Amino acid sequence: MRFLTLLAVLLFFGGTACNSQAKVQTATPEAKATTTDAAPDYNYNPPAEAGQFEKIEKPESYWQDLLAPAAYNVLREDGTERSFTSPLNDEKRAGVFTCAACGLPLFASETKFDSGTGWPSFYAPINDVYIQQDVDNRYGMRRVEVSCARCGGHQGHVFPDGPDPTGLRYCINGVSLNFVPEADLPQAEKN
Ligand code: FE
Numbered sequence: 001m002r003f004l005t006l007l008a009v010l011l012f013f014g015g016t017a018c019n020s021q022a023k024v025q026t027a028t029p030e031a032k033a034t035t036t037d038a039a040p041d042y043n044y045n046p047p048a049e050a051g052q053f054e055k056i057e058k059p060e061s062y063w064q065d066l067l068a069p070a071a072y073n074v075l076r077e078d079g080t081e082r083s084f085t086s087p088l089n090d091e092k093r094a095g096v097f098t099c100a101a102c103g104l105p106l107f108a109s110e111t112k113f114d115s116g117t118g119w120p121s122f123y124a125p126i127n128d129v130y131i132q133q134d135v136d137n138r139y140g141m142r143r144v145e146v147s148c149a150r151c152g153g154h155q156g157h158v159f160p161d162g163p164d165p166t167g168l169r170y171c172i173n174g175v176s177l178n179f180v181p182e183a184d185l186p187q188a189e190k191n
Contacts, residue, residue, distance in 0.1 A: 044096070044180045045103025051129050056102050056151040067101060074173045075101045075153035078145075083118025086174020094182040096126070100175065102151035104130055107170065107177070113163055120177065122170040123162045131170075133158065146170060 047053040063076050073079035088097070097107040097120070107122040115121035125131045129149060136145040136157065146155045155172050162169030 043103055043178045044098050044105065044185070046105050051127055053104070053130075053150050055149075058151075063101065071100050071175050074176045075099075075155075078154045079173075080156075081119075081173045081175045085118075086120065088120045088174035088177055088179055089118060091120070091179050093179075096180045096182075096185060097122075097172075097177045098180060099148040099151060099153055099155070100178045101153040102148060103178070104148055104150045105180075106130055106148060106155065107172070109182075115162075115169055115171065117171060119156065120172045120174050121162070122172065123164075123166045123168055125170065131155075146172070 060076065064072055067075060070081065074081060091112075092109075094109045096105045096109070097112075098105050105126050107120075107124075108126050111122045111124045113121055113123060132147040132149040132152070134145045134147065136143045143157045143159070146158050147153060148155060153176060155170075155176050157171050159169045159171060160167060
């Protein structure tokens with residue numbers, strides 16, 4: 001039964017540009033990148049000094065209480081949302097995309113591009129040190145996993161087929177991001 005489930009998941013995601021590696025797929029078209037009311041301040045929570053932060057290490061029960069099930073599946077269980085299901089895939093306003101778990105600003109709208117994959121895609125992070133990269137050999141593929149460097153939350157993968165100027169494509173799950181419009185950013189962040 002476990003094999004059949006895995007086979008179904010692999011077939012479902014076969015051929016997608018992100019080479020998805022879902023374990024248990026819980027994301028639905030209705031799923032949104034939301035945190036619970038318990039932590040509204042986590043939507044945008046940059047370090048006091050750019051590049052400087054302490055790692056957040058919490059028990060899994062903390063993240064389970066904080067995150068909606070679909071976000072928990074991606075961020076803490078390395079799941080993958082279905083392509084073209086995140087509203088953030090079509091988000092074109094100016095602003096910042098933050099880690100949905102801890103609020104670290106990971107990507108800026110200036111680096112977002114339409115990859116056609118159905119997942120929010122960026123050619124660079126806001127700050128390289130905010131992104132943790134790990135070789136991921138699961139599912140018979142060699143990929144580079146991308147996680148939030150502060151809380152360890154899984155974000156997606158990075159591929160070497162992106163546009164200029166970096167040639168990189170950060171293929172990110174929308175459910176593991178929050179979008180903060182430029183108008184809602186602190187004044188200092190707009191300058
Ligand atoms: Fe985080």
